[in-house]
Amino acid sequence: QELVEEPKVPPLIDAAKLVGPDFGLLKRNIASLLGSGHPLLNTVSNYYFSAEGKNIRPLLVLLISQATSKAAKSSHDPGRYYDTIDIPVSSTTLSATKCTSRIANELYMPRSTKEGCEVLPTQRRLAEITEMIHTASLLHDDVIDVSESRRNLPSANANFGNKMAILGGDFLLARASIALARLRHPEVIELMASSLANLVEGEFMQIKDFIKNKDSASEKGAIFQYYLKKSYMKTGSLIAKSCKSAALLGGCTKDVCDIAHEFAYHLGLAFQLVDDMLDFTATSDQFGKPAGADLKLGLATAPVLFAWEEYPELGALIERKFKMPGDVEKARMLVYESNGLAQTKSLAEDHCQKAIDIISVLPDSEAKTALIQLTQKVVSRKR
């Protein structure tokens, strides 16, 4: 009898457990970066951290840090970062901040996993900075989108008003910038600052679409390219540049930094494509934020742009940003009747496969396997 060899499937890695001790510090350390002299500013800037977010960005930064820790290095300086918590705050909270700094410094040492993969304190701080920048952008985004809920809570703008939500976001950004400067790594500061510029440009591109040299023969292609570029700007860039920054902080060679960057670029794009798909398929309860929002905001995302291939009448609706009565309902129905959702899913799967191919060249580790498994789950996520 012929023996058929079973393909070797690695056991499922619990990614959250793998980064557990570092992850456990995330919220507390972010809170310690956010102390101000005004109680409402503290409440607003901490507000979205009080609910369970996906924490996908810090998870990626910590896993990439582990997965690249045994890859080729051009420099290695794990001990140079001790200045962690003493962010200058107003006099009213300075003493409270000092109290936590001793404990924090003890915790802010490199940590090794049982396989010997290392996470540096600077990389842990980068994970926190990345989540702070992301959360700042959500505070502003919910004002722009006039969104009523996030993470199954009333949105910050609904709860505290637009002015407080904007200032809360600005404050998060400011404190994230101080923490970033304190990493004392000019290339990382430049990368992360440029991802901030990308976030704003992506949001701008979305609100005011503007396609250079648009001619009707290639109009659909140009619009799809514009959509992909916008998606990179508003979502992919922060994910890609924070992962590259993690590798830079780990002292990795240029090739390894580029692997981290390219992997996260494709993962980030897949992530946004799936978000745009879930806007059509998830319920608001599952999503924790209003589903079906994009058409109402006038946005033609991948499912609509693909559906337009099959239903040319969608062109006029896209052009007028679904403004006429019945436009939103008609576009939604045509998307469901078309292959738009399946094509969006398939494009997201292509990007996930590219991400997996890229990350696979790193040395084997549980973190690498966790990154691959996490990528495989992006398309089937429900929230």
Ligand code: FPP
């Ligand atoms: C969510 O998109 C929003 C973003 C990914 C980025 C928003 C960026 C800005 C508002 C620019 C300002 C940036 C900073 C750092 C202050 P979405 O509305 O498609 O997703 P949602 O369904 O989660 O609201």
Ligand code: MG
């Ligand atoms: Mg939004």
Ligand code: MG
């Ligand atoms: Mg938005």
